[in-house]
Amino acid sequence: MSLLSARDLVYTYSQGSPLEHIAVNKVDFDIEQGEFIGVIGHTGSGKSTLVQMLNGLLKPTAGTITLDGVNIWAKPKEIRKIRFRVGLVFQYPEYQLFEETVAKDIAYGPTNMGLDQEEIEDRVVNAAKFVGLKSELLSKSPFDLSGGEKRRAAIAGVIAMDPDILILDEPCAGLDPVGRDILLAQIYNYHKERGNTVILVSHSMEDVATVCDRVMVMNHARLEMFDTAQSVFSRGEELSGMGLRVPQITSIIDSLIEAGIPLEKGVLTVDKAVLGITEYLKKEGRL
Amino acid sequence: MEFIRIEDLWFRYDESEEAPAKDERYVLENLSMTIGKGEFIAVVGHNGSGKSTVAKHLNAMLIPSMGKVYIDGMDTADESLTFDIRRRVGLVLQNPDNQLVAGIVEEDVAFGPENLGIEPAEIRERVDFALKAVDMYDYRLKAPHKLSGGQKQRVAIAGIIAMKPDCIVLDEPTAMLDPKGRAEVLDTIRKLNRENGITVVMITHYMEEAVMADRVFVIDDGKLLTSGTPDEVFSQVELLKRHRLDVPQATELCYKLRACGVNIDRLPLTEDECCALLKEVLA
Numbered sequence: 001m002s003l004l005s006a007r008d009l010v011y012t013y014s015q016g017s018p019l020e021h022i023a024v025n026k027v028d029f030d031i032e033q034g035e036f037i038g039v040i041g042h043t044g045s046g047k048s049t050l051v052q053m054l055n056g057l058l059k060p061t062a063g064t065i066t067l068d069g070v071n072i073w074a075k076p077k078e079i080r081k082i083r084f085r086v087g088l089v090f091q092y093p094e095y096q097l098f099e100e101t102v103a104k105d106i107a108y109g110p111t112n113m114g115l116d117q118e119e120i121e122d123r124v125v126n127a128a129k130f131v132g133l134k135s136e137l138l139s140k141s142p143f144d145l146s147g148g149e150k151r152r153a154a155i156a157g158v159i160a161m162d163p164d165i166l167i168l169d170e171p172c173a174g175l176d177p178v179g180r181d182i183l184l185a186q187i188y189n190y191h192k193e194r195g196n197t198v199i200l201v202s203h204s205m206e207d208v209a210t211v212c213d214r215v216m217v218m219n220h221a222r223l224e225m226f227d228t229a230q231s232v233f234s235r236g237e238e239l240s241g242m243g244l245r246v247p248q249i250t251s252i253i254d255s256l257i258e259a260g261i262p263l264e265k266g267v268l269t270v271d272k273a274v275l276g277i278t279e280y281l282k283k284e285g286r287l
Numbered sequence: 288m289e290f291i292r293i294e295d296l297w298f299r300y301d302e303s304e305e306a307p308a309k310d311e312r313y314v315l316e317n318l319s320m321t322i323g324k325g326e327f328i329a330v331v332g333h334n335g336s337g338k339s340t341v342a343k344h345l346n347a348m349l350i351p352s353m354g355k356v357y358i359d360g361m362d363t364a365d366e367s368l369t370f371d372i373r374r375r376v377g378l379v380l381q382n383p384d385n386q387l388v389a390g391i392v393e394e395d396v397a398f399g400p401e402n403l404g405i406e407p408a409e410i411r412e413r414v415d416f417a418l419k420a421v422d423m424y425d426y427r428l429k430a431p432h433k434l435s436g437g438q439k440q441r442v443a444i445a446g447i448i449a450m451k452p453d454c455i456v457l458d459e460p461t462a463m464l465d466p467k468g469r470a471e472v473l474d475t476i477r478k479l480n481r482e483n484g485i486t487v488v489m490i491t492h493y494m495e496e497a498v499m500a501d502r503v504f505v506i507d508d509g510k511l512l513t514s515g516t517p518d519e520v521f522s523q524v525e526l527l528k529r530h531r532l533d534v535p536q537a538t539e540l541c542y543k544l545r546a547c548g549v550n551i552d553r554l555p556l557t558e559d560e561c562c563a564l565l566k567e568v569l570a
Contacts, residue, residue, distance in 0.1 A: 043435045043465045148334065174381070174462050176333035176492045177533035203465045206536070243467030248495070248536040248558055255562045261569050270536055274543045277569070287548060 001069050002030035003197060004054065004086075004165060008063035011049050015061060023049040025221040026063070031165075031199070036191055038208035038229065039201040041218030042243035047201050048091075050218065051167050054199070055086035067164075084113050087163030091170045093154030097142035102133070102153050105142050109161040120160075127160035128153075130190045132182065148179050159190065166190075167199040172207060180204075184211060206247045209233055209268035217242065230266035249273050290454060290486050291322040291345060295354035298340060313352070314340050315509045324453070327480045327487045329500035329517075333531045337509040338490045342458045345488060346376040359453065374403065377447030379457040383439035392434075392442055393418065393427040399450040410449075417448035420483065421475045437468025441475055448479065454486035455479065461496065473499065494521065494535045498556040505532065522554050537561035 011024040024046045031037055041047045052058045053065060056072055056079040065072050072082045087109075090096065099105035103124050110120045128138060131152040137145060142153055155171065168187065172180040188211050191198045202208050208215055208229065215232040217225040219242040225232050233239075236246045236254060245251070253267040253276070263280060267273045281287035298315040314337045322328050332338040343349040344356050347363040356363045358372045377399075380386055389395035393414050400410045418424040421441040426434065431442060440460055447455055457476065461469040473496060480487045489500065497503050503520040505512040507530045513520055521527070524534050524542045534542070538554050541561060545551040551568060555561040 042467055043437070146335070174459075176531065178531040179334055205466070243465065245466050249540060252537060252540065252558055252561050252565070256565055256569065259562075259566050259570075261566070270539050270543065273540055274547065277544060277565075278547050278549070280569070281549065 003033040003068065004031040005029065005066045006054075006063065007066075009050075009053065009060055009065065010062040011046075011053060011058060012061040022221050024053065024060075027223045029216065029223060029226055031197060033164075033197060034195050035197055036188070036211055036213045037197070037199045038212030038215040039199060039218065040203070040205065040208055040215060040244055045218040045242075046221045047218050048169060051088060051169060051199065051201060054165070054167060055088045056082040057088065084109070084161050085163055086165045086167065087158040087161050089155050089158045089166070089168045089171060091173060093157075093171075094147065094150035097150060097154055100141060101139055102128075102142050102145065103138040105153060106138075106156045106160050109157055113161060123160040123162065124156075127156040130159055131156045131186055148175060148183075151175070152183070155187075162194075163196065165197045165199065167201070169201045170203065171200070172202070172204065180207070187211070205233070205245060209247045209250070217244070229268060233268060234266040288324045289321050290324040290326075290359055291320075291488075292357040293318055293320045293341075293344070293354070294357070295319055296341075296344065296351050296356060297353040298337075298344070298349065299352050313509060315344075318354075318506075318509070318511055320504055320511065320514065322486065322488065325480070325484050325486055327477070327499070327501045328489070329497035329503045330488060330490045330506060331492060331494065331497050331503060331532065332506035332512075333492065336506045338506045339458050340509075341506065342378065342456050342488070342490050345454070345456045346378050347372045348378070374450060375452055376454045376456060377450055377452040379440070379443055379447055379455060379460050381459040381462045383436060383443050383463070386443040386446070387431040387439060390430055391427075392423065392429050392431055395431055395442060396427075396445045396449050399446050403450060413449045413451065414445075417445040418442075420448050420479060421445045422471075435468060436464045437471040440464065440468070440472050444472070444475060444479075448483075448485075452485065454488065456488045456490070458490045459492070460489070461491070461493065469493075469496075492532075494533050494538075495557075497521075498535060505530075507532075517556050521556055524554070541565070 006027050006029050009024055009027040013021045013023055039047050053060055097105050106124045106127055107120050110123050133152045133156060142150060172183055184207055212229050215229050216223060233246045233250050236251060239246060249270050250267055253263055253273055257263050257265060263276045267276060278287060296315055296318040297313050299313045330338050330341060347369045350364050358376055361368045361372055363372055387395050388398055396414045396417055397410050400413050418427050421444050423441050423445060431439060461472050476487055479485045491497055498517045503517050504514045512530060521534050521538050527534055535556060537558050538556055541551050541554050555564050
């Protein structure tokens with residue numbers, strides 16, 4: 001049994017009105033416990049609508065979502081419990097900080113879960129550690145933090161609920177290259193240490209290529225591909241037809257292969273490319 | 288011909304009455320640069336490096352604490368010139384949603400020229416011209432909120448074009464866009480520079496975007512770290528990495544191959560250059 005499954009999932013905005021718009025159309029997938037999933041797609045392809053259905057913020061117009069084999073809408077009154085198990089970090093989550101102190105903000109979720117005080121404090125400290133937030137910042141007002149620190153505090157607030165599935169919608173948007181790499185590494189470490197499932201929505205093909213096991217490609221409300229990062233990014237032409245692209249390094253290696261140089265397809269990182277090329281040169285006795 | 292001149296610019300946000308403490312931190316320190324008319328300039332730096340603060344000095348949104356900024360010879364510290372300077376230098380920001388004000392695309396583009404007190408007939412002309420320049424004319428009667436991110440950002444740029452500026456300053460204009468939106472906006476910027484002769488200053492942390500520029504300025508910790516043509520700047524891979532900056536993957540690949548002993552004399556900046564070079568080396 002898969003951890004999270006969708007069957008014939010449909011979401012229609014303003015159904016029955018002249019503005020009717022299908023945002024997610026007949027989507028099926030299975031996600032296993034412990035996977036790191038990437039979601040890519042052009043603006044308006046349905047990514048955000050899809051992830052908002054996965055944690056019960058939006059109710060599907062048709063089709064079902066099952067978590068551990070149970071339809072999440074089987075008992076609509078208990079949908080709140082689903083939101084504790086499937087944590088969603090929105091785009092630009094720093095705009096949602098509101099408490100007097102960072103610690104209280106991070107504690108908001110666990111408090112609503114009805115945990116006891118000691119457990120809450122534990123979780124706040126641990127969540128802050130996961131996202132690299134220094135402990136002296138916990139007593140500060142969230143509004144005194146820098147942009148990057150606010151972003152981390154907001155993510156910690158969701159991690160503190162210890163969700164089975166953590167969904168992040170564009171967590172690195174607006175961060176500089178190093179800030180992005182650090183945050184991405186922290187999310188990845190969180191995933192490795194806790195073994196939780198992570199779903200990462202991103203416009204950055206490089207980020208998705210670096211950390212994700214499997215990648216979903218949304219296009220005009222449909223789930224067009226759902227495969228390993230390597231297979232997805234070896235379909236460069238189809239991706240560019242959808243307003244997406246492959247990482248620059250993948251595309252460089254692809255055109256070398258096309259020119260007859262025997263390298264392995266689907267290279268996703270610079271280091272892998274360096275390895276591939278130097279091995280080829282060594283085999284040829286030229287290095 | 289020189290259009291922007293920055294002379295020994297120092298800036299700090301908290302200009303209190305009292306004399307500043309010795310260790311008072313300046314956001315910008317002793318920055319000097321000149322930008323010629325019609326040039327395409329990229330300013331790169333990591334978050335907090337001060338690059339957006341530089342952008343805001345170029346249309347007198349900020350005034351130097353010390354030093355001078357001249358726009359076509361006009362001192363930005365002279366308040367009587369502020370209006371004129373802002374008409375000559377338009378600023379486009381990161382988030383298109385914060386920049387669109389009207390309910391219909393063409394009304395939004397007309398907002399700037401209306402405020403300049405321009406005749407209605409000329410406004411019409413300018414709006415049409417600006418929308419065609421960014422390739423959004425067909426959308427002139429649509430509602431901005433129904434457009435994609437790249438389309439919105441192009442409308443925001445049209446709003447600036449309609450004011451007929453000599454120079455456009457863009458502060459991370461593609462940060463919130465998907466790859467297609469990014470490409471649309473970059474094509475538009477490049478076209479405005481080449482075909483309409485508009486001076487472009489683009490603040491970005493995408494190095495693949497900076498390689499399109501004529502010259503690149505790298506700002507780190509409020510100081511000018513290095514500057515030059517993209518070739519000159521991006522060949523300094525180690526310096527850039529040490530200062531938390533990325534180089535394009537094409538450049539990094541060849542840099543690392545060279546470190547492994549592969550015979551590469553010149554580092555490429557773009558994907559095409561990299562492929563051509565490696566095909567030669569590996570053939």
